[in-house]
Amino acid sequence: MTLFTAQNFTHMSQTRLPPEVWLNIVRYSSRHDVLYNLSYVSSEFNRYANTLLYCSIEWEWQEVPFHCILRLLENLVTYPELGRYICYLRIERTDPFLNYDWEPPRRERYWRYRVPSEHGELYQRLRNHIFDLNLPDTTRWVEEVRHGNPYVFVALTLSFCSNLRYLSLDYSFVQMGGWPGRLITAAYNATPAAHPRLPRTSRRRSSSLRRGRQMAGSGVRGIPRFEMLEKVFYGHNVPDTWHRGNSGPLYPQVHPHQFQGLFYLPAVWSLGVWLRHPPTFAESPHRVLNIGRIRDLCIVRATIQETDIEQILRRATSVVWLHLGLSYHPVTGRPFQTPGNPVLNGLLAVRDTVALLSVGVEYEIIGFRHALTDQDRRNWAQFYGFLHQFRRLVDVELPIQMLLGVNGHPTADRPTLGSVLPPTVSELVIRWDNWRAWPGWTRGQILGAIQQHLLNTLYLTPELEIVTVRMWRGLPVFPRDTQLLREQMLGATGVEVAEYTDAMTRGLMPTRPGPLAW
Structure with a gap:
């Protein structure tokens, strides 16, 4: 059996096959480690592999590690063009459960006092990205990023997904701030206008952070309008709530603009x-x-x-x-x-x-x-x-x-x-x-x-x-x-x-x- 090495793929990529054929060939390699290695063969195969690696994202919201959420967002901030490959995004709790007191599947903040040093550059890039998006209540978005709010990180992930076709988000996104819905609403409340200048303090950056801002802002200036989105399920898995008496718990208050x-x-x-x-x-x-x-x-x-x-x-x-x-x-x-x-x-x-x-x-x-x-x-x-x-x-x-x-x-x-x-x-x-x-x-x-x-x-x-x-x-x-x-x-x-x-x-x-x- 012929082994598909980097040299083999490099040689084959020089043949005159249509991109659709190569994409179907790569699609048979369903294992993510194979696709990951293919992405290093050439720029052509990098494009094919990324199309499959990023086209569908499914997470069990109560189980996905926090660092996975950060890693995805960091990749999108560094390489915004990856966001256009994401067509299917499903993040929800799927196991059957009762909700006695409206405890969310995961906590709201992971960084208690300040951003950890290893994520300092990511924080600066996300801060710049939020200003680029011209979101309402910008300071609140930045504050939640500083505290490591995973619900905000998922919402910011959406800001890169201009070609999204399917979106399904857990009920807790409605409960815990409604950040994804607020992002979509902001896209349609905004009128074409120049983006505001960043605060003076945000312009005092090192050259590396300045380059990071340029990468983060390329092609993502402004919120996408999700014009290809066909199926949306937002909080549709809301649980049944049980209490022995008539006193509660009642439904939690949620943000009205989401x-x-x-x-x-x-x-x-x-x-x-x-x-x-x-x-x-x-x-x-x-x-x-x-x-x-x-x-x-x-x-x-x-x-x-x-x-x-x-x-x-x-x-x-x-x-x-x-x-x-x-x-x-x-x-x-x-x-x-x-x-x-x-x-x-x-x-x-x-x-x-x-x-x-x-x-x-x-x-x-x-x-x-x-x-x-x-x-x-x-x-x-x-x-x-x-x-x-x-x-x-x-x-x-x-x-x-x-x-x-x-x-x-x-x-x-x-x-x-x-x-x-x-x-x-x-x-x-x-x-x-x-x-x-x-x-x-x-x-x-x-x-x-x-x-x-x-x-x-x-x-x-x-x-x-x-x-x-x-x-x-x-x-x-x-x-x-x-x-x-x-x-x-x-x-x-x-x-x-x-x-x-x-x-x-x-x-x-x-x-x-x-x-x-x-």
């Missing part, structure tokens, strides 16, 4: 976001809202006003897959109490385009125990039968209360499951949200409503193939307890009935692949 820029990105068609503050919907010649071009929209555990939800959905004229997750304050908020029911109005605004619909309704304390009032019953009853207005609906996931009301006991005015579902639905997921509300629904009552539909009114939903009951993973329920009943329903009707437990975060159709699996 979400605006997400709705200006011109090429984004898939957006998932833990939306804590609404966009302003302001437009100008250099920033145009992109909501109307989004096809997959996942709003996770949003705490914004219901009227803002309506405004977003009214502008989402192209959305095909929609997850709307609403989270309410346990003291000051009750679902759908806003006059006119803007949430229902917003959902009906997308009825002609949505084929896959998912809605979640919960409180900031996921196990919040509260008594339901007559007003609550009237608020939820406004949704009776609204699905019939969706012409293309195939898969649907809704809280049981949105389908059949807040009370599991049969009443004269409570509809049946068959009467509220459109005939086009092939998969139904029933969310057992707000299970501690009383009087509410029990697991047995939900299965009873499903059984009644399958045995008596299945003809109303001829396309129905599977019904799933989705429950929070902290509940003491076991699918094997109801296995016999579910098998009997399958044998009698041919429709599968399943039970599924998880964190109840974003819309999930457990039996179907595709964007719902995210």
Whole structure:
């Protein structure tokens, strides 16, 4: 077998093969150490190897060492042209977990008092780079760099990634300052203007630092507008929070300006976001809202006003897959109490385009125990039968209360499951949200409503193939307890009935692949 040495590659690189062919040849060397060695063969192979070494970056946020974050940023500051190779960036916590007190996956500051001497030159370069970007609140960015804030370092990494196509960031980036979102927002708030002069103290540098600034600023002056970014998931993995009582913990406060820029990105068609503050919907010649071009929209555990939800959905004229997750304050908020029911109005605004619909309704304390009032019953009853207005609906996931009301006991005015579902639905997921509300629904009552539909009114939903009951993973329920009943329903009707437990975060159709699996 022929060994691929540096001499062999140097000789082969002189042959007249198109660059695309060489790139495909190098792509077979998936090991990073091989690609790293190839990058030293010649300038040509350095370009091919860097294309593959930097094109995709995936980090487990709770595990990636701090020095890896620094090393990547140092390489980008020294060689800014490497940033254009980065197309895929995914930094998030992926293991299942509960969050009792909103402790972030990693600490916010790694340098307690001053920048370590071995990182002094990197600090100076980053400081100059921040001034070049003309970021709002520049001194705060510089201060966080001085303290070794990894969330800021990742945000500054984005400033080099002008060709980024996919971005997925952990929920803690929203919680811990919102630096990446603030960077994107700043890119669209800035108007074309000359950059300010650096402070006098920053101009007193050694010649080596001056050369470092020239390298750091070449081609990166100003924030990129991420015009190739197609998929953005920003905090979409926000965890479920559990507390034995009704006192908390409540959601942490976050920076309000980190979400605006997400709705200006011109090429984004898939957006998932833990939306804590609404966009302003302001437009100008250099920033145009992109909501109307989004096809997959996942709003996770949003705490914004219901009227803002309506405004977003009214502008989402192209959305095909929609997850709307609403989270309410346990003291000051009750679902759908806003006059006119803007949430229902917003959902009906997308009825002609949505084929896959998912809605979640919960409180900031996921196990919040509260008594339901007559007003609550009237608020939820406004949704009776609204699905019939969706012409293309195939898969649907809704809280049981949105389908059949807040009370599991049969009443004269409570509809049946068959009467509220459109005939086009092939998969139904029933969310057992707000299970501690009383009087509410029990697991047995939900299965009873499903059984009644399958045995008596299945003809109303001829396309129905599977019904799933989705429950929070902290509940003491076991699918094997109801296995016999579910098998009997399958044998009698041919429709599968399943039970599924998880964190109840974003819309999930457990039996179907595709964007719902995210």
